[in-house]
Amino acid sequence: MGGDRVKEGDAVLLYGGRRTYLIRAVERGGKYSFNEGVVRADDIIGRSYGEEVVTHLGVRFKLVRPTLLDIVYRAFARRTQVIYPKDAAFIILKCGIGPGSRVVEAGTGSGYLTALLAYFVRPSGTVYTYEVRSEFAEVARRNLRLAGLLDYVVIKEKDVRDGIEERDVDAVVLDMADAWLVVGHAFGALRSGGTLACFLPTVNQVEKVVIEAVRAGFVAVEAVELLLRSYKVKAGETRPELRMVGHTGYLVFARKP
Amino acid sequence: MGGDRVKEGDAVLLYGGRRTYLIRAVERGGKYSFNEGVVRADDIIGRSYGEEVVTHLGVRFKLVRPTLLDIVYRAFARRTQVIYPKDAAFIILKCGIGPGSRVVEAGTGSGYLTALLAYFVRPSGTVYTYEVRSEFAEVARRNLRLAGLLDYVVIKEKDVRDGIEERDVDAVVLDMADAWLVVGHAFGALRSGGTLACFLPTVNQVEKVVIEAVRAGFVAVEAVELLLRSYKVKAGETRPELRMVGHTGYLVFARKP
């Protein structure tokens, strides 16, 4: 990997401090300022990935080549609450969202889940994402362009509660407060064997969506929840972390027969 | 979807009984026998997906067009214990295993996780899977061929503890008892920014792998566990299921800087 050095324009991850930082594109002469100090572009360009750089506060960071997903994770404006990786991952696998999949999503929000879905449907699939608030649609468009994933996404500034225009899609993914109003539209849009996935914060929403899904004709309707537990590992002193996230949301899955 | 009918040679899922069944390829004149009765191919071919078929025992099933993942889930011989979807999904997302990824996996076992990984790296990526027991390698080869995913997999009948031959791979995924013996090889095989993921049943394995990963130079080493809780949803009577799987395995992730 002797030739694997940071070039101008590269995205670079800085690992090893209290947090991890992303520089989207290193530019000659640039300075990058973080909570843990400032680093200069000229100290980064030409170094090998894996080497260290030191901030003016003396904090040491390793230079890491980011993946597309690193860019998605860190590039998105955190103004809206985003879905957790554990939940997004399970939705993607349960729906079989892979290369070539055609997926309808609502609502778009900042485009974070849209970007994850787009990542997996490349190079031949499409994500159709509905967002009724135009300011969010604009934010999502900018974020998706920065992440290099806009080519795989169609942003539709429409209220999904009025209907879904696509037909024979592989999956419909709903992350919205009143998802039960869209369950019937999802049934119409899905192909036989296609999957509906909903992310829902409250138990009451789960009840409404499940009842509506059964009524609409879906089969294999299931409601689940994933809990992530982190461990503090040390030789001879291993135990779970003292604090954990107690709840992100429930997931409802259903298949069109 | 008027033209969306079952043709000879199609794979078909039967939904709606106590269990779900897969017919891999419907053949004229065939009979398919399940716990819940027998269905005849001639009652299936030519019907629209979504319609019902009735077994000789009177159980009604809906005809569903399976996804590739349905075939993976059901086609694999369950002789070896397979990784749960929640764990596989989280590994795939944390490692960013998507279209074009190059992934090393060990051990292959029945090829179930191999097939999931192959599903996501299509069409331009490759899964290199190590399996020292040739009878397992053979089973996995047959399963992957049936699932139509063998083109994306290189099965290597070698002991991964002796070394990994690939370089600059995006991810190394280990599902084997003594994974800590392979952590150093994984470091050598990964590109900068690449991810190691291990699935480990016991706490003691977690301790060994984490200590070895830190020693090898990995950063962002984390040990987690996912718990899946299912709900029994009924209007006004919603509650978690009385039984749940208490443990599948721990997950360790680490990144090469």
Added chain:
Amino acid sequence: MGGDRVKEGDAVLLYGGRRTYLIRAVERGGKYSFNEGVVRADDIIGRSYGEEVVTHLGVRFKLVRPTLLDIVYRAFARRTQVIYPKDAAFIILKCGIGPGSRVVEAGTGSGYLTALLAYFVRPSGTVYTYEVRSEFAEVARRNLRLAGLLDYVVIKEKDVRDGIEERDVDAVVLDMADAWLVVGHAFGALRSGGTLACFLPTVNQVEKVVIEAVRAGFVAVEAVELLLRSYKVKAGETRPELRMVGHTGYLVFARKP
């Protein structure tokens, strides 16, 4: 402990087989038949606690002197579903149910929770337990007498939804389907600082009880759930048990100001 031998009339626990068995009162000449074989009273009487006895099937059991709680656990008819120890224990501590406490309980069921409460209020407290179905009241009376705890219990064959007659009690414990109908009565019965505890299987019941408790004037209203996870411990191979109980019930606590 040389003098610590099994005497006629003693209760004896048999430990060490696949299950644990209780003989309520060993009688000369008696034979005790379990799934794992038959033991004769004459092989037990006069032996020291801690020694072994062998069934006619060759299974070895250690003789253990039971506690009062062992008798409660094993003596109660399991015809009704009983509350789990984890939940009963938390109710007892949160309500401060100890020696001298005056407690109202409904419904009685087989008397299992009644017996646990009675165990802790001895020697000077009282459990007032309401049960509208007289056949259950009769079963509970017999069970409590066998456990030696009937002196601390007043069984009331009344519908608690019609009102609670006691005043200034320390705690009201409700294990019944429509507990929200009794929340107002509980407020009237409790002393200042007294605690209401409800065991509720569904989320919908929790919602109703919490709303009703706040309306009735309770403070410190909280809804929680306890999950018990068991571990399989072996040197170098420790992990959680593969199966666990996913749900017993929710607990709601509230205090009268």
Added chain:
Amino acid sequence: MGGDRVKEGDAVLLYGGRRTYLIRAVERGGKYSFNEGVVRADDIIGRSYGEEVVTHLGVRFKLVRPTLLDIVYRAFARRTQVIYPKDAAFIILKCGIGPGSRVVEAGTGSGYLTALLAYFVRPSGTVYTYEVRSEFAEVARRNLRLAGLLDYVVIKEKDVRDGIEERDVDAVVLDMADAWLVVGHAFGALRSGGTLACFLPTVNQVEKVVIEAVRAGFVAVEAVELLLRSYKVKAGETRPELRMVGHTGYLVFARKP
């Protein structure tokens, strides 16, 4: 309850602000200062329990008559980490620690668990608590006296690893880092049928204690963990709390045959 008014010398709980406060003994002319403002004794004495008092910052609190357990919970110096109620409750029930029980405990720490155990063994039982650090023994003695529970406790300034002097006790409760060194002593101290309970933060301690308990001759050795999940209940918007305590400690139980 017309006569149920706050008198001089009473302990009073203040409920209804962001936190709950305890005044151990209201004294004429006194002023009590909390984060949420100051209240004067003369505004409290003579008021009925259940009435409100207002701090100089305008925060309203209801006057609540505390239970003995309220005093235990709030009176203890929080300089040492204390065991959680869920864990203490389960230990008490599994060991059958009730009126008249004779219990050995180590280490004493601030005396918090000692006080809970003493609360339940009243009026005729005794808690023998070992604490090798005399400054802790002193703190615990003061706390137990304030809680009115010192009469039921014998504080022993000895290292429990050197041996337990009591015999035929009902339970031994260990909350100490190297509990496995005391397992053999516990076996000697317990009566037949008596229970050993250990509270242990790490998995490695669990492994050592379980192995040692089996070697010492204990039966029914089990290792468990309790997780407490809190809910945010609102009509139509019920969900688990976003944050939870991810780990307090593991519990190991074992019985002497």
